[in-house]
Amino acid sequence: MRAIEIFAPAKLNLFLAITGRRTDGFHDLASVAATLDFGDTLRADVREREEGGGEWRLHCDDATVPTDETNLVVKAARAFAAATGWPGKGMGVDFSLIKRVPMGAGLGGGSSDAVAALRALNALSGLALGAAELAKMAAGLGSDCALFLHDGPVVMRGRGERIEVLPTGASTRLRGRRALVFKPGFGIATPWAYGRMASKAPLGYLLAAEAEARLAAWIGGDGAAEALLFNNMEPVAFEKCVALPTLLEQLRDEFGLVARMSGSGSACFAFLPDGMDAAMIGQTVRAAWGPTSFVVEAKLR
Template identity: 45%
Template sequence: MNTKKFCPCKINLMLAITGVRDDGFHNLISLVAPTRFGDWLTVEVLPDTATKDELVCNMPNVPCDESNLVIKAAILFRQETGFNKFFKFNLEKQVPAGAGLGGGSSNGAIALSAINDIAGKPLSMRKLEKISAQMGSDCPLFLTGNPVVMRGRGEKVFPLTGDAKDYIGMLKLVLFKPEFSINTGWAYSQMKANPEVYLDADFAEAKLSEWLENPNITGIPLINNMQIEAFKKYPALEVVIENIKEKFRIPAMMSGSGSACFAIVNDLSDEQIVEMKSYIKSLLGETCFIADA
């Protein structure tokens, strides 16, 4: 038996880092949405003679050992359920690494969900969320398939419903990323060293609540205070984002810890979107990553 699953990447439409917790993690409030762009993962059960999981990937720089969350998902599933089968995974990567788009987390979460389906769904959604949180703070959000609000260190996931969910589902996005990546650990360490960049939690919650009450009227609160330190080290990101906002009169922002960014292009014609993509390449270089989402 085998199954093929889509692994969407995500964007942070809002990301407010509000401070450091006692356990060393950061508290956050985030509005996160899966996109129409992502990877594909094929999962099949290996014969009984197999003694380990196998992972093959089209990108040679992607590790295929236990450091990959796909393999880790299989290990955690067996530990939790006692399931005695091993799996072969074929991962078709499109999401760039080091982008802040959650590609690896999506792969791990979708692998866990697919394995659970193959095994007859022994684990509830709540249990899957708990296990996926062991792989990474943003893994649980990929299990819902819907936009969510994340709180805590990211392990508290609240799926959106109604108009808010529908509005985000209608967004047309262009994702773009320069050749360089931003290390997430570095990004958080810079914020810790410069605590003045943390956002007040009450302010962030108020902005989010205002939009959730009137999602089609007030506009998404595009907030990301991780941009502050990132722009200091990588000023090219700020230049591109600000130029897009000024030239095309559309919202644009860095997603998560970067270095990937996004622009909301609902108000642009197809010709204008093509023009914008060419403009991005003129600033970041022809080899930069660009994708519709």
């Protein structure tokens, strides 16, 4: 095999409870995350390296996306090569990224691209790494990377690297649900959001025991997906970006939608009832946030 194309889905944090800051500077959390049928596409082509050529080359159709060593795709490739020795002397890989997931959104676009790179390289190398090794490598690249090794809804714990597949009964209540995902023209930097939470500690954190109790009640019950929705990073973002809560309140009042922010933001989402016209809600979003806002309808995988 000399080339492969991998789908890199966006994700939504349906339930996100930040429970405290760790001694290593990361935060502990409990979250239910689900990937979408919307995302980026990453192609990887094996090539012979010309004299003086680099081992990895990344091209992207979005000029605002960095393609140097700071990109997680390149970091993933370097981690894979360090662990496996592949592709070896005289060989290289060209990555071509079609970028659809907006940056600074809380949708996991960069992390998903990194895992797509790991999957592509593992396939091209003849499966040099097993599932456990891939999971460990993904977790080393970013706190939310490991979830993208799974196709269905998962529970994330620790700093996000500990993954548990959601039980079938609970997963069924999520898979296939329509969601409208929307983001204003600005993003929210994840380090800033977590730093702001830490500055207010212990206010804003949810006790781990309470987070687990809420999760257990929903997983063990029969409540709809809407009953799961929670994100205690919202107050930090909403305090700074009042356009977010203003629109979410408008969508609730006009359409009866329960809308939430995903991750550290700035993207938000709302589940769409059967028969509801997504285009009409999208028009409302654009009217509130302007023409630079991002709106897409997707389904939970």
